[in-house]
Amino acid sequence: MKKIVVMASLLLAGFNLFAQQQQKEDAATFAKEIQQPGVQVFDVRTAGEYNSGHLANALQADYNRQDEFLERVKYLNKEKPVYVYCLGGGRSAKAVDWMRKNGFTNVVELEGGINAWKQAGLPVEGVGISKAQLSMDAYKSSIMKGWVLTDVGAAWCPPCRQMEPVLASLLAKHKNLKLVKVDGGNDTEVMKQINALKLPTFIMYKDGVEKGRITGVVSQETLEAMMK
Structure with a gap:
């Protein structure tokens, strides 16, 4: 009896793994399900491809740049659904395989990528939008x-x-602090001039003099420490 229970458990585990490995959805189903609360949409194409048109609210990391991909993917919530796409399905398949092997519990792949999405007549954002770069003088x-x-x-x-x-929270507490945003996908000249090529980078100034800088996800207290 005990052997039967063990075998049944192994079969069930194997079935669940197979089901997860096969979790691909066509564009219509994918579009419907990403409307659910808490869903994370993940574009694993290049930044240039992303800027040529992307799904609404999509996060981005270039799968072919492994340093970038590994840095950004760790900030996704492994316990919440992640819906992944690329151009035609090649990169997303590899990204999804990596994520499933590294603790993501619910990963769904868009079958055929954004090409299939467009062929289904579904909308993309960012097409034809050009934005002037922030000048160094203005910065x-x-x-x-x-x-x-x-x-x-x-x-x-x-x-x-x-x-x-x-x-x-930081700005609500410190009314005398001004926030200046530099668009990491657009303001490349300013980024180069201030040597801030990693996202996010935070630089604190007092009357134009740099008082400190830090990169990555940090606490409010860490940012406040640069004001001392």
Whole structure:
């Protein structure tokens, strides 16, 4: 009897693993399910591909740049569903396989990638949108008076999004602190000039003089320490 129970458990575990490995969805199903609360949409194409059109609220990490992918994927919630896509399915399949092997409990792949999404007539965001780069002169002017915190980040960057409530709390507490945003997907010249190429990067200034900088996800207290 005991052997039967063990065998049944192994068969069930094997079935569950197989089911997870086969978890691909067509564009229509994928589109419906990403509307659920708590779903994380993950684009594993390049930043350039992302900027040419992406799914609403998608986070981004280039799977082919393993340092970038491994850095950003760790800020996704492993306990919440992650819906992954690329251009045609090749990179997303590899990304999904890695995620399942590294503790993500519910990962869904868009079959056929964003190509299949477009063929189904579903909407994408960011197409044809061009944004002027922040000039270095404008940036310098923005940091010259009082306490200023520069946030070099992007809405599609997982650790940047994780920092949003921390920054909101910091600004609510310190009314004299001004926040200046540098778009990590657009303001490349300013990023180069201030040597801030990792997202997110935070730089604290007092009257135009740098008082400290830090990268990655940090606490409010760590940011406040740069004001002392």
